[in-house]
Amino acid sequence: MPDSSQANDVASYASAVRAALAPLPDAERESLLEDLENHLAEVASESGVSLQERLGRPEDYAAELRSAYGAGNDVSNTGPRRPLRDRTAALLKAVSSKLPDGDLRALLPELRPGWWVVRAYLVVLFLAFVFRDGSNLRPIPNPFTSGGLLQIVATVVAIGISVRLGRRTTAASRGWRGAVVAMNVVIALLALPVLGRM
């Protein structure tokens, strides 16, 4: 191979290696690649074949370099180049893969009816807090007072409504489900201070 094309070969191979190591911090990459061109020129001058034939693809060469140098092994986890969306998705995936298969993941939907009952109870509790004397609220109202009895009846009615709503929502459109999710959040937020006072 004539000298000028050999120099071109070295330059293009080196820049491909450099590009493949772009995710490394600049200082680390430069310190690793400081002597790369000279080294590649040495390799090229000893044989007639192209660097790619001699050394393999520049990407693979770069990967081998990086692993031998032990550089930036954590780059893929902490690098600023990775969009937040990717990292969030990766995190979610990691978390959900930690859940035992067909166990906890399958259990979560089955817990739904329980939540339907709880949210009905919480709504009535909140209403009782607002409309009755909130200071002596108890987890289970006293049925021998008219207010307490009313609260128990209201809870039973609310549970009926809530369960019906829940069963319909499971098969409902996305917009409707979104509204119900928002409502659930509001109920939970409203009920928290009430629960805190009991």
Next chain:
Amino acid sequence: MAHANGNSIDTSQLLKGVLDLAVLAVLADHDSYGYEVLRQLRDSGLDGVGDASVYGTLRRLYQAGALKSYVVPSDEGPHRKYYGLNDRGRSALDQSTKTWGSFTRALDHLLNGRSTANAR
């Protein structure tokens, strides 16, 4: 490149663990530059060793302070960056040589024990 498949030892995996030691050993003899280190390793029988692995190892050992380095200009061909052992490199070599010795003795012992058991 060969991959470990559970049936036989993958030489490239073995090399990964001992390349530092091999490179230090080559440089203990005399200062040398990347391409020559590679050739010496291959001449001594480690022909599976990759160019990038040797280059990367030299740079890492240098960064870790185990090697000294200087450039030798040349009229024909590229300048050569020579590497040689400094004090830290020499003590790393001594230390690793001992570790390697006890490691191979342990493995030899295991393997020999097995072959005598088989012979019985």
